[in-house]
Amino acid sequence: MKVIISLGAWLFDWLEAVGRAGIFLVQSVCRFPVRFSESVNLLVKQLYSVGVLSLVIILVSGAFIGMVLSLQGYSILAKFGSEEAVGQLLALSLLRELSPVVTALLFAGRAGSSLTAEIGLMKATEQLSSYEMMGVDPLRRVIAPRFIAGVICLPLLSLIFSASGILGGQLVSVGWLGVYDGAFWSSMQQSVHFDTDIMNGVIKAVCFAVVVTWIAVYQGYECVPTSEGIGKATTRTVVLSSLAILALDFVLTAAMFGDF
Amino acid sequence: MRSKRAELLVGCFIVLGVAALVYLAVQVSGLAFSSKKDTYQVVARFDDIAGLTSRAKVSIAGVTVGSVESITFDKELYMALVTMNIHSDVNNIPTDSSIAVLTSGLLGEKYLGISIGADDEMLKNGSEIYDTQSALVLETLISQFLFKAGDSEK
Secondary structure, eight states: OHHHHHHHHHHHHHHHHHHHHHHHHHHHHHTSOOSHHHHHHHHHHHHHHHTGGGHHHHHHHHHHHHHHHHHHHHHHHGGGTOGGGHHHHHHHHIIIIIHHHHHHHHHIIIIIHHHHHHHHHHHHTTHHHHHHHTTOOHIIIIIHHHHHHHHHHHHHHHHHHHHHHHHHHHIIIIIISOOOHHHHHHHHHHHOOIIIIIHHHHHHHHHHHHHHHHHHHHHHHHSOSSHHHHHHHHHHHHHHHHHHHHHHHHHHHHHHHOOO | OOOHHHHHHHHHHHHHHHHHHHHIIIIISOOOTTOOOOEEEEEEEESOOTTOOTTOEEEETTEEEEEEEEEEEETTTTEEEEEEEEETTOOOOBTTOEEEEEESTTTOOEEEEEEOOOOSSBOOTTOEEOEEEOOOOHHHHHHHHHHHHHHHHO
């Protein structure tokens, strides 16, 4: 009986948290200043810290993942005598699956955690309450630009990841393993379709971006304002967003590529 | 107080992202922005198309001259009706040319190959190629081979 009661209580808590997070998100996005100059002012700083600073890790990991995929793919495809298909393998696996997912995971670790820690520390040092006292809405001033910057950055980063991965893969397969350059690109171009492959990857990245940044800003805003609480909230951001990305990826993949 | 440096870097970041999209579109998916070439439609009926899909290429002498627009089932003749778009600058295909479903490589994708005939009349929009060869289905080939092998033993 106790177990069932606690199960019910857990479900209620969970639903309440989701509801609160939803209201929080809608409020902060709706209150974002419509005036162009003001919103750009707020956004640029966040775009810098969320996007530009994540660029290096995305470029480097993209290149390495492309290189590893080429090596692995080549060693298997060479058994069937179709080494040229490594271009197709590389492009499809990057565009459809790896680049949105891995970028989102890296983004959760690199940018999501720092968003949570930053907002949590603002709460702990009572900056958020002082904003309120000055009559400035913290949702509008602090949360909204961070959320919107995250949603803009992640799809761009994912595209950069794909491009960097394909170039890295080309370097290994053409430059090192000796796959014929023309066949590499033509097998890729034949199999990759702009709307089904590239755009679906972008849609995935946008969905992940919303989820990851939402979790990050909400965890920061709702954390217990102590040093321990901030630490826990940061961990929770990374864990929850990673799980959410992987679960959501399955759902999205089933919806996009599931009809055989 | 926002620094010019941050603005510049953010601008570069967005340009880089858009450049990545354009790169993927052009180089990786082979999307050509001027690909809306003038084409004319030709149809052909096949007994068996075995894995041919729309957007597959149509080639003459191995050079791509068009693509498959749609594949439908002809209810009266029980055949596959393939509609294809051929580039308008290739306007000298004789009407008695034959068309076959071919495979690129051993396990590659299916495409259509046109072998040129000798007629004076040329294909134009809406005309049909009557001389068609179906796809080579591996199972049929193997079973024929096995039957022949069985016969020769007698």
